[in-house]
């Protein structure tokens with residue numbers, strides 16, 4: 230099969246999340262639904278505009294394919310503008326997933342910044358559906374402002390779960406916001422109060438600088454980089470190791486990542502302009 | 504090689520035999536003062552040419568009369584045929600229900616590459632691994648590669664920029680070719696070695712005499728001389744040194760000279776980076792996706808929302824050279840440099856990858 234040729238999908242449902250951010254549910258026009266693992270991504274092709282990498286943000290057990298995209302340029306704008314019934318091309322799934330199954334018996338910590346909640350959402354749905362397999366679940370989620378929070382319904386449902394801890398913070402509050410204000414790093418110790426550090430597996434997704442500080446903060450409370458997983462982002466033109474754009478030292482982020490154990494990439498993350 | 508070597512009087516006869524066997528023959532063709540690889544007829548094969556190469560310098564010029572292959576590699580490489588500089592991936596046409604996708608395949612008839620140097624065979628083998636990485640395979644590349652017969656030429660001389668011997672890729676083609684020629688003393692013909700059954704089938708059309716052992720020894724001595732003539736060396740520990748030295752001051756030094764022009768990446772026979780772009784017609788009802796060569800020296804190469812990751816020339820040159828000589832090993836189990844010297848000759852400011860490698864290996868942590 231030609232790995233550069235998309236399959237056609239149709240939009241079953243499109244819904245706005247926040248200003249410039251929308252989520253679409255997709256189903257293939259022909260052929261079986263896509264099987265994927267949490268953390269993988271697709272190349273989404275907008276007719277006449279182009280193709281970009283977007284993480285799969287839906288439930289791996291659900292029959293539809295879900296993507297949440299922020300409008301930052303021509304292709305993402307076309308995807309955010311999709312309506313029910315529209316068609317788009319999809320190649321994938323690509324990349325190394327979050328090792329969720331390997332976190333069996335462990336306390337799963339998910340730290341997300343901004344749109345970083347999209348790629349970790351499949352972890353949350355999976356762990357919540359198989360909650361007995363894990364010692365615990367904590368989500369720490371930070372957004373720029375209350376208006377930028379994604380997945381309002383999910384957040385409400387997750388918060389209502391007695392067997393999960395959910396902490397949400399914003400950088401800038403607005404009138405009416407009664408939640409926390411500040412960066413996610415400061416919330417981590419509180420969110421993990423009473424949890425044995427050596428039982429934690431952390432999955433982090435957000436700006437590189439945020440992930441770096443979070444791993445430091447986790448280290449301070451006894452959770453080593455080898456228990457931390459991050460998802461990295463680079464320009465991608467192919468997702469299959471051909472175009473060279475996503476190289477990060479010896480790794481192709483599209484194929485060897487985007488999910489990496491932090492200790493594998495720690496030294497490189499510190500090098501400017503790598 | 505299972506088949507005994509033969510003696511060929513005139514290389515044009517081999518081109519004729521390849522054409523008769525149904526191959527399109529791509530071979531050396533001088534154009535605009537440089538050697539290129541283009542479709543040739545037997546009579547196109549140039550004679551009496553040599554080249555002078557040095558950092559930032561290339562000249563194709565008259566050489567000893569009667570010699571067929573005294574020039575070495577020019578700015579072109581075979582990758583232009585196996586991995587075309589621009590290829591259409593697919594087209595999309597708007598329909599009432601959305602759009603239709605049509606995969607695209609450029610025709611590629613059975614093709615013989617005539618005059619492939621040993622370093623170039625190594626470069627093709629390097630790209631073979633890139634385009635079939637164990638998880639994904641580029642179907643077009645695989646199709647073209649399978650339809651290609653390789654006729655090697657073992658270099659009788661090396662340019663000043665050549666360093667295949669230190670990269671262990673040449674100058675003698677020990678494998679990876681269907682046929683291999685070594686030009687013997689002027690006027691005495693060429694040794695024709697056979698590397699595959701496909702090659703043997705072509706050679707059989709010529710009913711050539713066997714080459715005696717003296718001729719075989721002469722050919723080996725010619726290759727040994729071409730190796731001994733090379734002066735450039737690659738430090739043996741370069742891969743580890745580069746990996747350990749992303750902040751070496753030499754990167755600033757080379758950045759002060761490098762123009763970020765991307766000549767080196769375009770000339771390099773192993774560089775594989777590509778861009779993909781969307782092309783639409785005026786009606787907006789027809790779109791095509793095209794893949795074209797790209798370079799890690801271009802500023803947009805690492806563009807992500809918010810800006811490029813590698814903004815400075817320092818970071819881009821570092822990426823290029825560290826990838827070639829170090830991280831390529833991590834990715835593909837080989838060096839990404841085959842020692843052809845193209846990047847040295849075609850760099851407008853004469854930056855020499857072997858000199859830069861030596862400078863970094865000398866200072867800084869091991």
Ligand SMILES: Cc1cc2nc3c(=O)[nH]c(=O)nc-3n(C[C@H](O)[C@H](O)[C@H](O)COP(=O)(O)OP(=O)(O)OC[C@H]3O[C@@H](n4cnc5c(N)ncnc54)[C@H](O)[C@@H]3O)c2cc1C
Nearest residue numbers: 281282283284297298299302303304305463464465807808
């Ligand atoms: C593995 C991965 C997962 C991603 N998941 C999501 C997601 O779930 N939701 C989401 O909204 N965005 C996601 N992104 C980022 C998204 O791909 C970019 O926002 C998008 O490429 C911007 O393209 P554009 O044409 O709209 O904008 P422009 O900024 O004009 O981009 C032009 C071109 O640059 C490249 N590019 C620009 N920004 C990025 C970037 N951040 N990453 C990679 N290539 C880029 C693309 O090739 C793009 O076509 C992800 C990126 C990666 C690598």
Ligand code: SF4
Nearest residue numbers: 771840841843844846
């Ligand atoms: S890096 Fe330079 S010498 Fe090495 S293969 Fe590429 S062009 Fe040839």
Ligand code: SF4
Nearest residue numbers: 761762764765767850
């Ligand atoms: S090394 Fe030379 S050829 Fe390569 S980008 Fe710099 S100036 Fe151009």
Ligand code: FES
Nearest residue numbers: 468470472473483
């Ligand atoms: S996106 Fe093309 S090599 Fe990774």
